Amino acid sequence: MTMDLSPVNLREFERAARDRLDPVYYDYFAGGAQDEHTVRANESAFAAIELVPRILRGAEDPEPATSLLGCPSAMPVLLAPTAFHRIAHPEAELATVRAAARADVIMTVAMLSTVAVERIAEEARGVLDGTDPKLWFQLYVQPDQEFTRALVQRAESAGCRALVVTVDSAALGRHERNDRNDFHQLPEDVQCENLRGLGGSDSGNVRRVTLSPEISWQHIEKLREMTRLPIVLKGVLHPADARLAVRNGVDAIVVSNHGGRQLDTTPATIAQLPVLADAVSGRIPLLLDGGVRRGTDVVKALALGADAVALGRPIVWGLAADGEAGVAKVLELMRSELENALALCGVSAPKELSRDLVALRKENSRSREVQA
Numbered sequence: 235m236t237m238d239l240s241p242v243n244l245r246e247f248e249r250a251a252r253d254r255l256d257p258v259y260y261d262y263f264a265g266g267a268q269d270e271h272t273v274r275a276n277e278s279a280f281a282a283i284e285l286v287p288r289i290l291r292g293a294e295d296p297e298p299a300t301s302l303l304g305c306p307s308a309m310p311v312l313l314a315p316t317a318f319h320r321i322a323h324p325e326a327e328l329a330t331v332r333a334a335a336r337a338d339v340i341m342t343v344a345m346l347s348t349v350a351v352e353r354i355a356e357e358a359r360g361v362l363d364g365t366d367p368k369l370w371f372q373l374y375v376q377p378d379q380e381f382t383r384a385l386v387q388r389a390e391s392a393g394c395r396a397l398v399v400t401v402d403s404a405a406l407g408r409h410e411r412n413d414r415n416d417f418h419q420l421p422e423d424v425q426c427e428n429l430r431g432l433g434g435s436d437s438g439n440v441r442r443v444t445l446s447p448e449i450s451w452q453h454i455e456k457l458r459e460m461t462r463l464p465i466v467l468k469g470v471l472h473p474a475d476a477r478l479a480v481r482n483g484v485d486a487i488v489v490s491n492h493g494g495r496q497l498d499t500t501p502a503t504i505a506q507l508p509v510l511a512d513a514v515s516g517r518i519p520l521l522l523d524g525g526v527r528r529g530t531d532v533v534k535a536l537a538l539g540a541d542a543v544a545l546g547r548p549i550v551w552g553l554a555a556d557g558e559a560g561v562a563k564v565l566e567l568m569r570s571e572l573e574n575a576l577a578l579c580g581v582s583a584p585k586e587l588s589r590d591l592v593a594l595r596k597e598n599s600r601s602r603e604v605q606a
């Protein structure tokens with residue numbers, strides 16, 4: 235499928251995807267919990283932050299390359315885990331991983347992927363002349379510890395380089411769009427391939443993903459015993475939890491509200507980032523996802539203390555719009571926007587970004603003063 239007019243930015247990819255997707259699937263991807271306040275806040279909070287560039291610094295051409303948990307990446311932008319790529323495009327995660335591998339960025343494979351993690355890794359090796367792909371694996375801790383162990387071992391043997399444990403999902407968020415559309419079952423040919431054999435589970439059920447409401451720090455300790463992979467906690471918003479994560483030997487955290495799909499009215503991730511950066515104070519890498527749509531958003535997140543960001547919906551929109559080529563274009567646009575933003579800030583590498591380059595928009599700070 236080739237597009238007549240190529241989108242020129244990530245938001246236009248959403249429109250292109252919407253034109254091609256079944257409206258029920260579009261709603262599944264776009265939607266969030268309840269009133270979707272947090273979905274909107276994630277994006278609008280970026281717009282409320284101003285960039286205050288430096289000048290005449292003789293900066294060299296920007297080089298956005300970075301390294302996370304020992305894994306090099308062409309830019310500090312990862313693919314966040316998103317479930318069910320097959321309902322976005324028939325080539326599913328295979329198209330996504332080819333684009334990620336060619337762009338030399340890290341893809342987080344969702345536990346709920348519709349292609350098995352081993353097959354995704356093999357596809358990536360295919361475009362990388364057999365070299366090891368840059369894959370992380372996202373896990374929802376399962377009530378059945380032996381199934382969790384088996385999944386972790388599968389991810390490790392497939393060559394995944396980190397385990398991203400999603401910790402904001404003791405229960406599923408309430409997605410009213412899905413209820414309105416009565417979307418609760420995946421089509422028969424779409425299955426969560428990593429869940430086959432999980433006792434009592436229906437791997438095609440959209441809403442009956444088995445979660446562990448009783449999940450606690452003890453589960454993280456157990457995971458530590460199960461694997462030598464770095465453990466990344468995804469879904470941290472409270473600074474006390476960030477401090478506990480450091481104390482419990484977690485290797486990195488992702489400041490995330492699950493793209494507004496879990497608890498509605500949580501703060502926008504970019505608004506919460508500074509307090510988490512202070513809590514962690516550089517002891518472990520800090521990642522952020524939620525509402526990142528522009529190169530300038532990446533610059534703002536890095537200036538406020540993130541080491542990298544991740545894209546959720548924009549990757550799905552690229553995939554739905556044009557398969558591998560769509561995801562490739564999303565990543566290419568992001569890279570060139572990021573290079574442009576770095577150059578215009580007078581900075582030549584992500585690590586040079588600092589808090590003095592950002593400011594809260596005046597009317598925001600005024601309204602904060604009024605509230606205080």
Ligand SMILES: Cc1cc2nc3c(=O)[nH]c(=O)nc-3n(C[C@H](O)[C@H](O)[C@H](O)COP(=O)(O)O)c2cc1C
Pocket residue numbers: 262263264276314315316317344345346372400468490491492493494495523524525526544545546547548550
């Ligand atoms: C359709 C969709 C499916 C998702 N599936 C998962 C998942 O299976 N596991 C997970 O940890 N996060 C999942 N997420 C959350 C993303 O990893 C990420 O936190 C979020 O999408 C970032 O916000 P953004 O979409 O505004 O970029 C999903 C998000 C979307 C939009």
